[in-house]
Amino acid sequence: MIRRAYLDHNATSPLRQEARAAMLEALETLGNPSSVHAEGRAAKALLEDARAAVARAIGGPRRGIVFTSGATEAASLALSPWLRREGEAAPIEVLLVGAGEHLCVLQGHRFPREAVENVPLTAEGVISLQALEAALARRAGARAMLALQAVNNETGVIQPVAEAAALVHAASGVVVCDAVQSVGRLETTFATTDADILFFSSHKLGGPMGVGALAFRDDSLHVESPMLRGGGQEFGRRAGTENVAGIAGFAAALSAATAELASEGARLARLRDGLERQVLKIAPDTRIYGLGAPRAPNASAFAIPGLAPRTMLMALDLENVALSAGSACSSGKMMESHVLAAMGAAEKEALRASFGWSSTQEDVEQFGKVLAHVVDRMRSRQPAA
Structure with a gap:
C-alpha cells in the first residue's frame, strides 16, 4: 500500500x-x-x-x-x-x-x-x-x-x-x-x-x-x-x-x-517547525505568513514566489502528500485568499500544511523529499529570465 x-x-x-x-x-x-x-x-x-x-x-x-x-x-x-x-x-x-x-x-x-x-x-x-x-x-x-x-x-x-x-x-x-x-x-x-x-x-x-x-x-x-x-x-x-x-x-x-494539550502542542510545534525548515532549505525565498505573530502549534501557511500554489498542490497530491491551498471550504473553487489580501500580502494564495493527532515525523520527511522534487521540476520548466 x-x-x-x-x-x-x-x-x-x-x-x-x-x-x-x-x-x-x-x-x-x-x-x-x-x-x-x-x-x-x-x-x-x-x-x-x-x-x-x-x-x-x-x-x-x-x-x-x-x-x-x-x-x-x-x-x-x-x-x-x-x-x-x-x-x-x-x-x-x-x-x-x-x-x-x-x-x-x-x-x-x-x-x-x-x-x-x-x-x-x-x-x-x-x-x-x-x-x-x-x-x-x-x-x-x-x-x-x-x-x-x-x-x-x-x-x-x-x-x-x-x-x-x-x-x-x-x-x-x-x-x-x-x-x-x-x-x-x-x-x-x-x-x-x-x-x-x-x-x-x-x-x-x-x-x-x-x-x-x-x-x-x-x-x-x-x-x-x-x-x-x-x-x-x-x-x-x-x-x-x-x-x-x-x-x-x-x-x-x-x-x-x-487531556494532552501541553504535550501534544509541543510535539506539533516541533513537526511544524521542522517542515518550515525544510521549506526554507529547499526554497530560501519562501514567505511564511504570520511568522512574526503568535501561532497555533499545528499550522503553517507559505508561498514560494514564482510557483503557483494550486499547481504545487496538485503535484504534491500526485506524489502522495496532501495539503490545502488556503481554506478547505474555498480551495476547490479557485478563489483567492481573502486572508492574504487582508494582510496586504503580494501573493493571492498560499499552501497550508496542518498537523494533528495522527501526524508523525515521517510525514514531515516525506513532505520534504517530495517538495524538493516538485520545486526542482517546476522551476526547471520556467522560461529563462
Missing part, C-alpha cells in the same frame, strides 16, 4: 479511536433521547454525558451547550440581531467581523449586509485592536456584536480574543468566538477568551463529521428566533432529534484532545 503524508488536519482530522469506540457503543443504544421510556432514557444519558464532557472542556455550563450539525450552523444560530441578554429589548444593530474570518462568518448570516463591518488585519494577520476600538466609537450608542476567530484557519495566527472582548464589553457589546481551530489544540475556554459564545466543530479534532456545538457562557443570553423549530430539543435553541452517536464521538474526541 502506498503511504500518503496527510498534512491537512485544519480541513479535517482522521477519526480518533476514542471517538470510534464511543460511536459504536452509542449505535448499539436503542432509543430517541426525547422518549421517556427506558430506551429513550438510555439515549438521553449518552447525550447528557457528552454535553457535560464538552462543557468541562471549555469551562462553561452544561445547559449552555447546544449541539448542531457543524460549526457553520452554530455560527448561523449565533450571528443574529435577535441575540439578547436578559432585560434587553433592542436588536443588535452592527456586526463587526475580523477581515480574516472564515467565509461562513464573513457572510454575516442573519445580519443584513449593510449591518456588517469588517475590521482590518495587521500585516502579520492579527486583528487591529485600534481599528476595532475606532469602529466601536463610530457606532457608539448602537448595540454591537464582534465575531472573531481564536485561530485563523489559513495562517494559524492566534487572535487576541480576550483583549478584543474587553473593548467590546466596555461598549456593552457581545463577543462570538469561532473556536474551530483552537479547541483541542490550545487552551480555549470562556475564561481564556472572555467570549460570550464559542462555537466549534467535531471533525477538526478527530471526531465525526456532521457534528458541532454552540456554547453560551451563561443563561443571560437568548436567541429569540432559532432557525430550526420543532420539538424543543437542545433547550429550545435547536430543534430536531439529536445525532446521539455523532455527539458521543465528538465528546470523546474533544476529551482526548484536551
Whole structure:
C-alpha cells in the first residue's frame, strides 16, 4: 500500500479511536433521547454525558451547550440581531467581523449586509485592536456584536480574543468566538477568551463529521428566533432529534484532545517547525505568513514566489502528500485568499500544511523529499529570465 503524508488536519482530522469506540457503543443504544421510556432514557444519558464532557472542556455550563450539525450552523444560530441578554429589548444593530474570518462568518448570516463591518488585519494577520476600538466609537450608542476567530484557519495566527472582548464589553457589546481551530489544540475556554459564545466543530479534532456545538457562557443570553423549530430539543435553541452517536464521538474526541494539550502542542510545534525548515532549505525565498505573530502549534501557511500554489498542490497530491491551498471550504473553487489580501500580502494564495493527532515525523520527511522534487521540476520548466 502506498503511504500518503496527510498534512491537512485544519480541513479535517482522521477519526480518533476514542471517538470510534464511543460511536459504536452509542449505535448499539436503542432509543430517541426525547422518549421517556427506558430506551429513550438510555439515549438521553449518552447525550447528557457528552454535553457535560464538552462543557468541562471549555469551562462553561452544561445547559449552555447546544449541539448542531457543524460549526457553520452554530455560527448561523449565533450571528443574529435577535441575540439578547436578559432585560434587553433592542436588536443588535452592527456586526463587526475580523477581515480574516472564515467565509461562513464573513457572510454575516442573519445580519443584513449593510449591518456588517469588517475590521482590518495587521500585516502579520492579527486583528487591529485600534481599528476595532475606532469602529466601536463610530457606532457608539448602537448595540454591537464582534465575531472573531481564536485561530485563523489559513495562517494559524492566534487572535487576541480576550483583549478584543474587553473593548467590546466596555461598549456593552457581545463577543462570538469561532473556536474551530483552537479547541483541542490550545487552551480555549470562556475564561481564556472572555467570549460570550464559542462555537466549534467535531471533525477538526478527530471526531465525526456532521457534528458541532454552540456554547453560551451563561443563561443571560437568548436567541429569540432559532432557525430550526420543532420539538424543543437542545433547550429550545435547536430543534430536531439529536445525532446521539455523532455527539458521543465528538465528546470523546474533544476529551482526548484536551487531556494532552501541553504535550501534544509541543510535539506539533516541533513537526511544524521542522517542515518550515525544510521549506526554507529547499526554497530560501519562501514567505511564511504570520511568522512574526503568535501561532497555533499545528499550522503553517507559505508561498514560494514564482510557483503557483494550486499547481504545487496538485503535484504534491500526485506524489502522495496532501495539503490545502488556503481554506478547505474555498480551495476547490479557485478563489483567492481573502486572508492574504487582508494582510496586504503580494501573493493571492498560499499552501497550508496542518498537523494533528495522527501526524508523525515521517510525514514531515516525506513532505520534504517530495517538495524538493516538485520545486526542482517546476522551476526547471520556467522560461529563462
